[in-house]
Amino acid sequence: MTVPSFQPLQGMSDLASPEVHLWQEVEEAARRLLALYQVEEVRTPILEPTGLFVRSLGEGTDVVQKEMYTFEDRGGRSVSLRPEGTAGVIRYLAGLGPEAAGARLYYLGPMFRAERPQAGRRRQFHQLGVELIGPPGPAQDVEAIALQQHLLNAWGLKAARIEINSRGLPAEQAAVSEGLRKALEPHEPRLCDDCRRRLKANVLRVLDCKQEGCRAVAETLPAVTDFMGADSRAYLDEVRRLLDLLELPAVINPRLVRGLDYYQHTIWEIRHPALGAQDALAGGGRYRIEWEGAAIEGVGFAAGLERIVTAVQHDRPASAESARGKPATWIVSQGAKALEQNLVLAQLLRQRGIACGLALDGRSVKAQMRAANRSGAAFAVIRGELEMEKGLFVLKSMKDGAQEELELPALVERLLRASRAEGT
Numbered sequence: 001m002t003v004p005s006f007q008p009l010q011g012m013s014d015l016a017s018p019e020v021h022l023w024q025e026v027e028e029a030a031r032r033l034l035a036l037y038q039v040e041e042v043r044t045p046i047l048e049p050t051g052l053f054v055r056s057l058g059e060g061t062d063v064v065q066k067e068m069y070t071f072e073d074r075g076g077r078s079v080s081l082r083p084e085g086t087a088g089v090i091r092y093l094a095g096l097g098p099e100a101a102g103a104r105l106y107y108l109g110p111m112f113r114a115e116r117p118q119a120g121r122r123r124q125f126h127q128l129g130v131e132l133i134g135p136p137g138p139a140q141d142v143e144a145i146a147l148q149q150h151l152l153n154a155w156g157l158k159a160a161r162i163e164i165n166s167r168g169l170p171a172e173q174a175a176v177s178e179g180l181r182k183a184l185e186p187h188e189p190r191l192c193d194d195c196r197r198r199l200k201a202n203v204l205r206v207l208d209c210k211q212e213g214c215r216a217v218a219e220t221l222p223a224v225t226d227f228m229g230a231d232s233r234a235y236l237d238e239v240r241r242l243l244d245l246l247e248l249p250a251v252i253n254p255r256l257v258r259g260l261d262y263y264q265h266t267i268w269e270i271r272h273p274a275l276g277a278q279d280a281l282a283g284g285g286r287y288r289i290e291w292e293g294a295a296i297e298g299v300g301f302a303a304g305l306e307r308i309v310t311a312v313q314h315d316r317p318a319s320a321e322s323a324r325g326k327p328a329t330w331i332v333s334q335g336a337k338a339l340e341q342n343l344v345l346a347q348l349l350r351q352r353g354i355a356c357g358l359a360l361d362g363r364s365v366k367a368q369m370r371a372a373n374r375s376g377a378a379f380a381v382i383r384g385e386l387e388m389e390k391g392l393f394v395l396k397s398m399k400d401g402a403q404e405e406l407e408l409p410a411l412v413e414r415l416l417r418a419s420r421a422e423g424t
Contacts, residue, residue, distance in 0.1 A: 011115060011123030019309070026308055027108060029154045030128055034106050037147055039130055042105045044088035046112075050078040056087040056289050058261030060202040067113040081112035085129040086262075086287070086300060093133060094294035103133040122306060129302035130284075136297065138238040141266040141286055142246065144299045148270065148282065149248055155308060156316045157272065160281055162249065164268040165256035166236040167285065168228040177203050179227035187217045204257040223254030232265065239266050262287040266299070272307070274314030281307050328419045330372035330398075331358035334365055334384025342383055345393075354415050356381075372398060378418060381411065 008014055015023065031041075050070050057063050069081040082088055085107045093100035107129050115121040132144055145162065152160050168176060181203045188196060191206065195214050198205045207218050225233055236252075243250045250268070258267045267285035275281065284301025331346055333339040342358055349356045357375055359368050365382075372380045382394040392405045395414065406414065 009123070011121070013122065013124075022309055022312065023305065026155055026305065026312065027128075030106075030108070030151060033151060033154050034130070034147075037104070039104045039106050039132075039147075042089060042092060042107055043109070044082075044085070044092055044107065046082055046110065047079050048082055048088055048091070050080045052087050052091055052291070053080055053083060056090060056260075056262055056291065057084070058202075061260060062202075062205065063113065063260070067115060069112050069114060083113045084111055084260075085109070085127055085302060086131060087289070089129075089131050090289045090296045091291055093131075093296050094291045097294070100133060100296065103131070105133075106130045126305040127302045128305060128308075129300060131298050131300040133296060133298040136235075136265055136286060138235060138242055138266070141239055141299050142242040142248075144284060144301060145243065145250065145266075145268060146246055146248060148284065148301050148303070151303070152270070155312055157308075157311050158315050159274070160270050160272045160311065161251070162268055162270050163253035163256055164236075164239065164243075164250050164266065165253050166225055166228065166232055166265055167258065167263045167267050168225070168232040168265065170264055170288070172228050172232060176224050176227040180204065180206070180221065180224065183221050184217070187220070190214075190217055207255045207257045218255050221255065224257065225254065235265055258283060258285050260287075262289045264288055268301075270303075272311045272314070274311045275307055281311055327355040327357040327375055327377045329354065329356045329379040329381055329415055330368070330375055330377040331356055332365060332368040332372065332380050332382045333358065334382070336362070337385060338383045338388060341388060342381075345381070345383075349412065349415065352412060352416065354412075354419050379415065 034041075050068070053068060054064050059065075063083050068083050070078060071080075073079050089105055089107060093103055093105075096103075107127070109126065110124055111127050112124055115123055130144065130147065132140060134140055145164070149162065167173075181199060184191070184199055184203065184206060188199060190213050191199065192209065192211045192214055195206045195209050195211070198209075204224075206214060207221070207224075209215065209218070225236065240250070240252070253269075256267060256269060258269075263285045265286040267283070269283040270281045271279040272281040273279065282301060282303035284299070286297075286299040288295060288297045290296075329349070331342045333342045339360065339362065343360070346356050346358050357371075357377065359371055363371075369380065377398055380396040380398060382396060387394060387405075390405075392407060393411045394403055395406055395411060396403045
């Protein structure tokens with residue numbers, strides 16, 4: 001007999017109270033801030049044609065080679081669960097034609113990669129991504145970095161740091177790759193198996209390897225900008241100047257690369273000490289992607305929400321508790337008739353915007369008061385047959401036990417004032 005398992009698939013997880021309240025807080029803060037920058041939400045499908053990701057991310061990338069969930073649909077087409085969000089947004093924008101010019105969009109939702117199990121890596125993870133469409137320009141890139149820094153501030157993250165670099169122009173990529181390959185060849189015996197393969201297939205990814213031996217080799221290499229032209233280096237210098245103008249603390253990481261083929265010019269990553277060795281919190285850059293004859297240029301970034309939440313818990317230890325949804329009041333019923341009337345009262349309060357809870361299973365008053373304590377409610381409203389005869393409600397402070405009798409209008413007004421004061 002097979003024993004039922006209540007665990008999710010490896011690399012995936014359930015998300016519930018109390019942690020889900022912190023997720024909601026992070027998401028809601030992001031939505032409010034993105035509106036200030038006139039960035040609007042777009043929701044693209046989780047399932048896309050496999051070719052979309054192969055052509056946009058690059059056939060030699062690890063994502064395409066090893067990490068996508070790919071299968072055939074009923075029509076025999078190869079489809080994949082989205083491993084990242086930019087490609088789907090670009091497909092959508094390409095279909096708009098000229099209307100896509102100047103689009104400012106964000107997405108929020110699950111992504112899927114068949115990652116090797118390790119700390120900080122999940123096979124279903126969630127991303128918040130922003131795409132600002134327009135031709136290359138240092139000012140546009142800096143606005144995107146400023147927006148991401150503003151998000152970090154809104155989430156209360158104090159320990160994050162921004163690192164920037166350049167991928168140069170597409171025409172320079174061959175020279176960059178060849179220069180790095182020649183610099184790495186004497187060190188090939190010290191590289192891990194993956195990096196030996198990358199040496200021929202995608203040499204830039206050697207710089208991104210987390211193996212200690214490979215990292216030590218990478219530290220000895222020339223900066224990638226050494227293999228670029230003067231225009232690309234000047235572009236990066238202007239980005240740095242504008243970041244200084246905005247007083248944004250960013251540092252040049254000469255060996256920073258982003259592993260997706262569509263990047264050019266400015267790239268960046270944000271790191272946080274709460275994440276350990278895998279400390280990349282978010283990243284972004286400027287890109288040019290072609291799809292079905294349309295070329296979309298823009299700058300954008302994505303942040304992994306699992307990692308954001310971990311960083312928030314690190315920088316704001318009380319955040320999970322403060323984000324929990326607490327009812328403003330708990331309604332306690334003495335008897336069946338009171339229970340019916342309190343069901344009416346609960347609906348009235350909720351329609352007025354007052355969060356409240358009550359037990360509907362006929363449990364004792366003592367048990368209902370225990371439930372009120374567990375809920376974290378600020379008040380209990382107690383009502384039995386005597387209070388019903390008088391047309392009154394007993395309002396009890398859960399903090400100090402003080403009680404008073406109120407008529408319905410005064411009760412509602414009192415709870416509304418308390419709810420506003422607590423921000424519930």
